[in-house]
Amino acid sequence: MGFPHPSHRQETPLLTRHFGEAEARTLDGWKKRGGYQALEKVLAMTPGEIVDIVKESGLRGRGGAGFPTGLKWSFMKPGDGKPHYLCCNADESEPGTFKDREVMRWTPHALVEGCAIAAYAIGAETTYIYIRGEFTEPLLRMERAVREAYDAGILGANAMGTGKRIDIYVHRGAGAYICGEETALMESLEGRRGNPRIKPPFPAVSGVFGQPTTINNVETLAAVPEILMKGAAWYKAMSLSNPKSTGTKLYSVCGNIRRPGTYEVVMGFPFKDFLHDVCGGALDGRKLKAVIPGGASVPIQTMEEAEATLMDYEGFAAQGSMLGSGGVIVIDDAQSMVAVIARLTRFFAHESCGQCTQCREGTAWTTKIVERIRDGHGTMEDLDTLVEIGENMTGTTICVLSDSCAVPVISGITKFRSEFESLIHGKRVHSVLTAVA
């Protein structure tokens, strides 16, 4: 459903089905809509069976990296004598991304149920939902849902009367983008400064409190109950293009588009139809120029690339970008690409944790140069410098924030070089002036 707009006929609402229904937020309302049946069902199964079903379904991480969820769960070896942990990454801070927020606002019990199933599947007694510091309403919704689930005996020492312990804690972050990086999230959860850790060891070996940990995105976990209710084959069938990408994906669409909102379509849906039809296309008198399809840290697509894209992990990669988190930022011809990129780099410079040299210095330096070009004080050498800085920032640091900052700069200069050059040469020719006039 294109919340807050009515559902579009080409959408496939699974997670978004109950968006906008206040009653679905409550336990009773959720149960009325079939809630917690999946949990009841899986508690009678063995963890291995659950992992196999999720593996078979082809569900992949919806946070950005697209790692197969079932495979990730299978890294948690049962009977290793250590406490296992599940982390739900609800620190959704990627610019342009707000799908998890809507899941938590409208269907908090879907996430609670998903967490409970995943926790059981990986042998974790404790789950932490690490929620973004600025998410006040989602926090309240989640806390209420967890409390309701405890009161109803769904969670706790005797989850659903099965004698199994499933605990969920909602932890509120303090508002740092970097804490959405999985290892920084764990540092933050443990009470330390949210700096990403060196990998290896990976979380499945040493995660929260040094114990085996699985960390999943909100959307990933919220999709789990449905898969276990309807089966892997049903989920796997939802794929219009590449069989490696299955199910539905939420997209939060923002920017210069007629109907911004949260949409849900099947993997492989044509991006052209999505933009022009489902989301309503460009505003009156404007023309779409570029799209950042997966949150601020993926490469910018030109409209030609975007319109040729099929919306799945492979489809976006084939057209020079990434599916990422599904935060679609639409940019039309009234915008200066340089100004857009300057805003993005400023964000990354602000949010860099500052431990790695390339990121600490590179994000800030990049921002200074891009802003200088934007303000008409750039030189042609600056463009070469920017690309070289970007290359030095790519693949050399602990986490990918540094790479993420370089991405819009390098893709922007490559694909929209003329806009940079005209600003450098003192010609403010982008069409915003003509469009407004």
Next chain:
Amino acid sequence: MAEKKMVSLTIEGRPVSVPEGTSILEAAKVVGILIPHYCYHPGLPVAGVCRMCLVEVEKALKLAPSCATSVAEGQVVHVHTERALEARKGVLEFLLINHPLDCPICDQSGECELQDYTYQEGRADSRYRDPKRFNPVEDFGGDVLYVPNRCILCTRCVRFMDDVAHETVLNVSDRGDRAIIGKFEGKDLTHPWSGNVVDLCPVGALLSKDFLNKARAWELDRVASICPSCTQGCNITIETRDSQVARLKPRPNEDVNRFFMCDYGRLNYRWMNRTDRAELPLVRTEGELRSIDWDIAIHAAASLLRDARTFVLASPMLSNEALHLLSRLMQRKGGAGAFRVATGEEAPLAGVEDLALRRDRAANVNGAQMFGFQRSERPLEAMRDGDVLVIADDDLTGIAADEVARASQVIVIGTTLPGAASAAAVLLPITNFSEEEGTFTNLRGRVQRFMQARPAPGLARPSWLVLGDLLGALREQDSFYLPSDVFAKIASSHPAFSGLSYESLGMRGLPVLESETAGAAR
């Protein structure tokens, strides 16, 4: 150690075998390759944040941080490929864009890793055209000053305080390019070992207030030595400028002090530069101390000692060599000897086993005991009336002149002539610890060598030479020509030292025989 599995790999074409779990950076050291690095330090937990030590590992997609990457069987590592060099050059450029480049007024200049690696593989110019960030200098308390503009955020200082000193004082405040090293509210770098952060800092961001603007690194002469300020025996380097001790720095020794030394020891060096020293041999003639030839002074002392019982008041700051010769002097006619020790609070460094600023604030307490001197708060009590008193570099603080006067004669073999011994018959001026060579025995019975760092004042001679000549004049033995000869004599006459020599001690020292130290090391 022996059970640990060995891993074989190739670094820059050189084959090397190291124990499993070793980092590539450490393995490279084994074959003589220093991979540039900032945040890594062998005495601290690995942070992997400076990204300077990136190297190319064959078959790996990305460059590997060599400090945080363990060796693997058959790995082929390239340190100097174009890709690795480009990456490190990039890091150096990033580190320098906000660096003030104030090397001409920076204390670290000349021993700065940022300078070294930039000369080695950095860019000749900068492409940075914007204003540099600025943060004011901050007093971190203790002996430490923080210059944030020079800081590269390697976090060695933070990790030292957290993981070695076990006192959380420093942190990284703010984030991104605004990040600086901060202090927690109400905390200061007052931990007794916090001065080490200055040594650990690879750039000029953390400076010693004591050394501030005192000397340029390249003006200093460096000599291997042992810290004389307590019985721990930390290995140090004495750094002198124009023959004046300018500062003391720790010298790594895995068996004693790892990479560290305490602030007390570090700052307790001014006495070595004392100028009010005894510089000429003096002999009392016609009621007055007059300067005279060394030979005559030695014979004057010998004639006083020849037939008398001798009592030696020794200093626990003297070398094993001097103490050995003194003990022979005192044993000649059934005499005795004593010494006293200044004490203070013990201050351990929590993160390193058996490392502390010890209660006994003198270098060779163990040696003095092993050579038969009695430890005493009132050392002259054991002296019999009529003994010849040899005062061997005790400054007599707190000892009254009439106590000294119980002796029939007083011979001072020291760096100064104490007021309470002004009635002495002979003064033989000796060099202090920094002006001579010798060995100390630390509280665990480890014998360690120290070297001469500065010239002797006036006609003062090394203690071992003076005492050797004195024994020679007493027909006890031939003169010694080298301190190693004295040590060879110790090794042949004291069972605990048997088998040891200056050569076998090297610069890291060796323990004396276990069985012999059990009693001495309390």
